[in-house]
Amino acid sequence: MYRYDEFDAEFVKQRVDQFRDQVQRRVAGELTEDEFKPLRLMNGLYLQLHAYMLRVAIPYGTLSATQMYKLADIADKYDKGYGHFTTRQNIQFNWPKLNDVPDILEELASVEMHAIQTSGNCIRNVTTDQWAGVAADEIEDPRPVCELIRQWSTLNPEFAYLPRKFKIAVTGSSNDRAAVKAHDIGIITHKNENGDIGYEILIGGGLGRTPFIGKTVKKFVGKDRLLAYIEAVMRVYNLQGRRDNKYKARIKILTHETGIEKLSEMIEREFERIDKAQGELELAELNRIESYFEPPQYSSEQDDSTALQQSLEANEQFNYWYNTNVAKHQQPGYAIVNISLKPIEGIPGDATSAQMRLVAQLAEQFSLSEIRVTHEQNLVLPYVKQADLFTLWQQLEQHDLGNSNLGLITDIIACPGLDYCALATARSIPIAQKISKVFADRRKQQDIGKLQINISGCINACGHHHVGNIGILGLDKKGEEYYQITLGGNADENAAIGKITGPGFSKDEIAGAVETVVNTYIENRQTDENFIQTHSRIGDVPFKEALYGPN
Amino acid sequence: MTTKVIMANDLLSGDVIFLSRDSRSWTKFLDQAWASDSEQLVEQMLAAAQDSHMIIGAEAIEVEHDHTGLALTVFREHLRSRGPSVRTDLGKQAELKQAA
Incomplete structure (x- = not known):
């Protein structure tokens, strides 16, 4: 994992001190709310429906066990005993008090964490594949590039506004497990x-009220020129992006209105202006960062798969979990363990402080003290020996974390919706709970196979409904919640925006409507065909x- | 003119609060809220609330009278006044349950 150097540590400390002073001035009446709001947002502090919400950055979704313990402590000490893992690999606390926030930030800084770049018109927390560095199909660990971009973007004055x-x-x-085609x-x-x-x-990828799939603007840029190219894109966007209308200000609109060819020419011109010598420095920095992400010392013990096979044969539940939640590791004898935060009728992405501590403890015991957060709102233990899988699973089971549903219909992505969010127009979580109840049967889920449902509580699309195989968008219709269905969305390398089926459904009808969609798939599918196929x-x-009748 | 209450967030806690019946202090509970159907009075109270630096986002919100007293007419505001529907152990709804 990347470790802070003295500059990182000093910078984060300064930000905490700065924010403590800003809070004191706000409380004393020296700053108005209009003056204070952008300052608190720069530190991840929002005012939501019931209370403040603090969004903490988890750069590229990588956490140490120590950091997870700290998050659990913060949940208990300053919040209400739980946190919510988000669709951007971050965590949100829903109930902090204003005067406590500087202390929370100080505690976060003590474990090399912060809440910077989790809000505002800046370059946000860079996200990536939750299996980075361990995926069997990986060309390169993407985290050094993410870290390079993080360092370059943090406090970069050119891109602060x-x-x-x-x-x-x-x-x-x-x-693609990072939904890269849905990003700026x-x-x-x-x-x-x-x-x-x-x-x-x-x-130019992005969701929200005007969804677009990203377009290729450069087919291949070398390591030494990557940052220069990103800088060129940012400069063109910074100059050309609209500032008169926030709904048309994202780069997806600029790309759509300008055209990718013309925009590409503008970016190339800017790219050529950037000093090539800069590339050598960046390459040296990338090499320095890469040293933090060297593969760990894997155990040289010979893999004994006999014990694992015996456990798989002896225990049907473990077998099912293994086949659903365990992924192939690039190192023989190891496995990637995915921990689903989607219990039947649970709240997608929520974890109690006790669960956070258990995951931290299991990471220490079985996964070289490392944890990942996924944009699907689940957790990952990336370095588990296959021989430890059965013991690990037993512990997960005991703490309601052994849900065997990764990638299945009950592994639903959902934003907090109107239950928490000030922007939402309808609730998301109760809809996820209802659908999860309808499909609770394990065999039914297995029979349906790979199917991603995404739910957003408003058009801002934090639940990424546009790229759900089945997407659900909650809206307000004359004071009543109702839900539109989209079909055919996809967040992977074959990314696609789903199409609206037709009129929406009430909150009492929507789970039934999803069941109708799924039954239609089952009736029409051919051998081994998943929903999206x-x-x-x-x-x-x-x-x-099936949903509305003929014609 | 419809009946309105003044709804806002408390600066320190972030809690949703209502202007109290005494029209000076603030309460977390709707049943203790000041309410009026005088447009002029509502505007006066709202302006005063907006001047207070310890209060954020004060708004005049429509209510109706039902058998329990005041009731918010818009679902979003109803949720705001109680807490998340998926965690009834949290928010003001939990405090109300404890008090009952």
């Missing part, structure tokens, strides 16, 4: 015919007819 917020995601594998900049790692590693750059083959019409 962008037209709008800016989100960057990186994948080190051609199998998406970075895909490639290896060319010479064996050199470089990056494809996509721009069937939808792609037969189109919307059979689903629409």
Whole structure:
């Protein structure tokens, strides 16, 4: 993992002191709320529906056990005993008091964490594949690039006041688990015919009220010129992006209105102006950062799969969990363990302080003290020996964390919605709970297979409903919550925006409507075809007819 | 003219609060809220609330009278006044339950 150097530590400390002073001035009446609001937002502090909400950055979703213990302590000491893992690999606390926030930030700083770049019109926390550094299909660990971008973007005065917020995601594998095509900049790692590693750059992806899939603007840029290219994109956006209308200010609108060819030319011109010598410095810094992400000392013990096989044969539940939640590791004898935060009828992404401590303890015991947060609102233990899997699973089971549903219909992504969010127009969580109850049966879930449901409580789309195989958007219709369904969305390397089926459904109807969609899939699917494949083959019409009747 | 209450957030706690019946202090509970159907009075109270640096986002919100007293007419405000519907152990709804 990356460790703070003296500059990082000093910078974060200064920000805490600065914010403590700002809070004191606000409470004393020396700052108005209008003056204070942008300052608190720069430190991740929002005012939500019932209380303040503090969003803490988890850079590229990587956490140490020590950091997870600290998050659990903060949840108990300053909040209400739980936290919410978000669709951008961060964590939110829903009930902090204003005067406590500087103390919370100080506690976070003690474990090299902060809440910077989690709000405002800046470059936000860079996200990536939760299996970075361990995925069997990986070309390169994407975290050093994420860290390089984090360091370059933090406090970069040129990009402190962008037209709008800016989100960057990186994948080190051609199998995209970071939804890079739904980001302002998406970075895909490639290896060319010479064996050199470089990056494809996509721009203009984004969800919200005007969803777009990102377009490739550069097919291959080398390591030494990556940051220069990103800088060129940011400069063009900073100059050309609209500032007169916040709904048209994201780079996706600029890309759409300007056209990718013309924008590409503008970026290339800017790119050429950037001193190539800068690349050597950046490469040296990237190499320095890479040293923090060296693969760990894996155990040299021979893998004994016999015990694992015996446990799999002897215990059906463990077998099911293994097949659902455990992924292939790049190191023989190891496994990637995915911990689902989606119990049946639970709140997607919520974890109690006790669960956080258990995960931290399990990470210490079984995963070289490292944890990942996923944009699907789950957790990952990336370095588990296969021989430890059964013992680990037993402990997860005991603490309600052994949910065997990764990638299945009950692994629902949902924003906090109107239960917490001041922007929301409808609730998301109760809808996720209802759907999860309808499909609670394990065999039914297994039979349905891979299917991603995403729920957003408003058009801002924090639940990423546009790229859900089944997307649900909650809206307000004359004071009543109602829900639109979209079908055919996809967040992976075949990214697509789902299409609206037709009129929405009430909160009491929506779970039934989803069941109708799923039944239509089951009736029409061919052997081994998952939902999105069937939808792609037969189109919307059979689903629409099932939902609304012929014509 | 409809009946309105003054609803805001407390600067320190972030809690949703209402102007109290005494029209000077603030309360967390709607049943203790000041309410009026005088447009002029509502505007006066709202302006005073907006002047207080310890109060954030004061708004005049429509209510109706039902068998329990005052009731918020918009679902969003109803949720705000109680707490998350998916965690009834949290928010003011939990305090009300404890008090009962």
